[in-house]
Amino acid sequence: MAGHSKYKNIMYRKGAQDKKRSAMFSKLSREITVAAKMGLPDPEANARLRAAVIAARAQSMPKDNIQRAIEKASGNDAENYEEIRYEGFGPGGVALIVEALTDNRNRTATNVRTIFSKNGGNLGASGSVSHGFERLGLIEYPASTGDADKVLEAAIEGGAEDVESDDDGHRVWTSVDDLHSVAKALEGMLGEAESIKLAWKPQTEVEVRGEDAQQLLKLMDSLDEDDDVQTVWGNEKVPDEELEKLG
Structure with a gap:
């Protein structure tokens, strides 16, 4: 249960996202509201809501904003968001999965298709790339949590499936069903995670x-910037030297 994987390209994109904090807060709020609406408005009794709140805290989202997003789920003015997944290919044949929360399916589909076509990609049919991915639970901890051996030992004890550690931090992989039980076990051993999803x-x-590489990162950044897009996953591997040129 070992593994080393460089996530420099993801960190590069996170750096770009940090510059757009207000847009990020809007997406985090949307996920919190949807999670609260789908289950109980209590993070301790709603695993998806708890994960959303942890993600918001990790981005230093104010407590008042988080509470308002939870309360919005039970209000009469709460929007009805739909979860949609898009699949396609980017420059260099990279497979991409785009997850969105939208109150207007036609608007979101048009925007995502336009972003793909303008940046050297093409949108595919449902299932066209997801067969090349595994749907798993992911728990992330910063490098400051401890060394790889410490996190590996905790992950094994907590029932995780795999761990990847590098200078950027630790990524603990679980089955979908075990995500929140493993997260709870790890919290007792390592403290609160940076993200659970x-x-x-x-x-x-x-x-x-x-x-x-340049056009792919532009495509992924453009998708991240769309208000309806929550997450973008890809199978790209951009060498460090390429990222240094782009940075």
Whole structure:
């Protein structure tokens, strides 16, 4: 149960996202409201809501904003959001999965399709790329939590399936069903996680360089910037030297 995987490209995208904090807060609020509406408005009794609140805290979202988003779920003015998944290909043949929460399916579909086409990608049919990914639970801890051995030992004891550790932090993978039981076990041993979520893990990676890498990151950034898009998953592997050129 070991593993090393460089996530520099994800960190590069996170850096770009941090500059758009208000848009990020809006997406976090939407997920909190949807999670609270689908279950109980209590994070301790609603696993998805708890994960959403943890993600919001990790981005330093004010407590008042989090509470308002929870309360909005029970209000008469609460929007009805629909969860939609889009699949397609980016430059260099990279497979992409885009998850959205929308109150207007036509608007979101048009926007996502336009972003793909303008940035060297193409949108595919449902199932066209997801067969190359595993649907898993993902628990993330910062590097400051401890060394790889400490996190690995806790993960094994907590019932996780795999762990990846590098200079950027630790990623603990679980089955979908075990996500929140493992997260709870790890919290007792390592403290509160940076994030807890369902994720799409690629079974193989595609290395991209040069113009393909530049255009791919532009495509993924453009998707991240769309108000309806919550998460973007890909099987890209951008070498460090390429990221340094782009940075």
